[in-house]
Amino acid sequence: MDLVADLPDARARTNPSAVQAILDAVRDAVLLVDGAGRVVIANRAAETLFMPGASRLIGGDCFELMADRRSRGLIDYLRHRLLPADPERPDGVPIELVGRQSQGLMVPIEVVSGRVEEPGPPVFVLTIRDISAAKARERELREGATRDRLTMVATRAHVEFMAGGELFRVSRYQRPLSVLIFDVDYFKRVNDGYGHAAGDGVLREVARRCRELVRVSDLVGRWGGEEFVVMTPETPIEGAKVLAERLREAIAETPVALESGEIIPVTISIGVAGYRPGDTELEAIVRRADEALYRAKAKGRNRVEIESALALPLTPAA
Numbered sequence: 001m002d003l004v005a006d007l008p009d010a011r012a013r014t015n016p017s018a019v020q021a022i023l024d025a026v027r028d029a030v031l032l033v034d035g036a037g038r039v040v041i042a043n044r045a046a047e048t049l050f051m052p053g054a055s056r057l058i059g060g061d062c063f064e065l066m067a068d069r070r071s072r073g074l075i076d077y078l079r080h081r082l083l084p085a086d087p088e089r090p091d092g093v094p095i096e097l098v099g100r101q102s103q104g105l106m107v108p109i110e111v112v113s114g115r116v117e118e119p120g121p122p123v124f125v126l127t128i129r130d131i132s133a134a135k136a137r138e139r140e141l142r143e144g145a146t147r148d149r150l151t152m153v154a155t156r157a158h159v160e161f162m163a164g165g166e167l168f169r170v171s172r173y174q175r176p177l178s179v180l181i182f183d184v185d186y187f188k189r190v191n192d193g194y195g196h197a198a199g200d201g202v203l204r205e206v207a208r209r210c211r212e213l214v215r216v217s218d219l220v221g222r223w224g225g226e227e228f229v230v231m232t233p234e235t236p237i238e239g240a241k242v243l244a245e246r247l248r249e250a251i252a253e254t255p256v257a258l259e260s261g262e263i264i265p266v267t268i269s270i271g272v273a274g275y276r277p278g279d280t281e282l283e284a285i286v287r288r289a290d291e292a293l294y295r296a297k298a299k300g301r302n303r304v305e306i307e308s309a310l311a312l313p314l315t316p317a318a
Helices: 016-024 044-050 072-082 132-146 156-173 187-194 196-213 237-252 282-298
Strands: 029-034 039-042 095-100 106-115 123-130 177-184 219-224 227-233 268-274 304-306
Touching (some): 029 044, 072 095, 132 156, 156 177, 156 219, 156 227, 156 282, 177 187, 177 237, 187 196, 196 219, 196 237, 268 282, 282 304
Parallel strands (some): 268 304
Antiparallel strands (some): 029 123, 095 106, 106 123, 177 268, 219 227
16 A cells, blocks of 8 residues: 555655655654645554554544544644644644544543644644553552552542632532541450451441442541541531431441451441531541540440531531
């Protein structure tokens, strides 16, 4: 197949086999396109990335590999960025996009455009790199900063960060917000009697049951050690107490079965507090929930206590 047949005459005189061999040696996907975005040459890496085969790439619209053809705004933007009409306009700036493969799969890509500096109609070289692995590493790093590795709930730092925006919202619109603080009763006995691996298993199971009970809009986090926090927006304190009782029962009713075969009865104690006007930091609500948690401990554990003075009874959104 003559892959350079559609190039201007000056380029067509180039040995097409040599051009193809050079491009096929490049690890990144490379497309040579005309000023309209029509693919003239595609290397082997481009065939592997987009998976339609060279015969289907050649002559096709390069933008259909990067955007839905119905997204005219995005296509116009890409045309302006990747195929600038002004030859003096600097290029070589990477753009992160999503590549569209023939099976309908999406893959994150990085595209760099360069104009071929020769007389005649404009021709551009698009170098396209699959950045799936880099995005996966980035996601792992991000999750490592926001998700506790043992229990797979949010870290304390992430809960505090999310609370900043949530407190701004509830204070501005006078919406309810409640916080649950709970920990595993006699957790030191679990570690001492069964070992730290068993203790880790208990924490994982407690966190799992908690995640299953809360809403998508609620945020569960590990506050430290065996202590957890639940931030539940649009929930008055009485509603949060109902949630806390459900959570307490879900832990107490079924002992934790470890992979080793050991069965460990587990209970939790929970303190509940609600937003009050003037609460600008999550720590203020957590402090009141902590005081309620200590009362639950003092009254025998495996129970729920709410803050001594009820928070403002705001009404949740319909």
